[in-house]
Amino acid sequence: MAGVGFRRWAQALSKGKGSGISALLSGSRAASGSSKDTVLGPPPKSPEEMAAAAKKYNLRLEDYAPYPDKGEGFGDYPKLPDRSQAERDPWYKWDHPDLRRNWGEPMHWDFDMYIRNRVDTSPSPVPWSTMCKQLFGFIGFMLFMFYLGETFRSYQPVAPKQYPYKNLYLEKGGDPEKQPEEVKNYRNLMT
């Protein structure tokens, strides 16, 4: 509240007719910001209210539909289809090419969410079910193959390697006081 007042005052100082104190005292304000007739109104009930709201938001009466009144505070703002800007024609000459929007066009309630950098509601190139099947099919197959690999391990047909000094008992941190189990490694007679 104080912030809005301060902004008004600063704008009045910069754009007012007079200079400095006289601008502040004359009470003129800037032309930016919403005016009384564009501000959000209460949810429309009667056909006249609907028509007036449609005109206010630059929509045809057939296209205008308010949000259902559940006390959430939408007022008479139009409920536009939940489609992101990424779905709009990229080749048409929009007034704002990045936002893919023309001047004066009614903005979606979540317009800042539906810009091209953020949420994209474009249809997937392949049906969703196909994509799901492919992804989970592949993951499932890989998991199954890894499971098989763990159950039926592959190894070289060799005996385990022999180590000296009772299987490196002391080197592996064995207790020097305790006697470890006896390990005997034998020579190969052929060598």
Added chain:
Amino acid sequence: MGAHLVRRYITETDTEPDPAKKYEFDPEFGFPERKEREMVASQMQMNLAQLPLEQRDYCAQHLLKLMKCKRDNWPNFLACKHERHDWDYCEHQDYVMRMKEYERERRLQLRKKRIEAQAEAA
């Protein structure tokens, strides 16, 4: 290459040796006399050389000689061919012995199965 896996999992699942289990036959069985393997490098020597545990095997004396040769001949990295060959040959013989041990265990298992089959048939 892989025949042992086929034997282990499909054809001879009861006789093919399992790498996870300990070998059940006495190492001296079937040999008139079998000498023990000698370890040449001492524990202190291996410790001083800071050998990793996997390299403290029965070929460590060749590896220690190789390390000394390399250190003495640096930067001539082509110098220690003879020592490297000695160590490689020792490791190779060790691996061949491991293969032979595996095969010995496998044949003893088959023999045991044959004897049991004969005993049952009789």
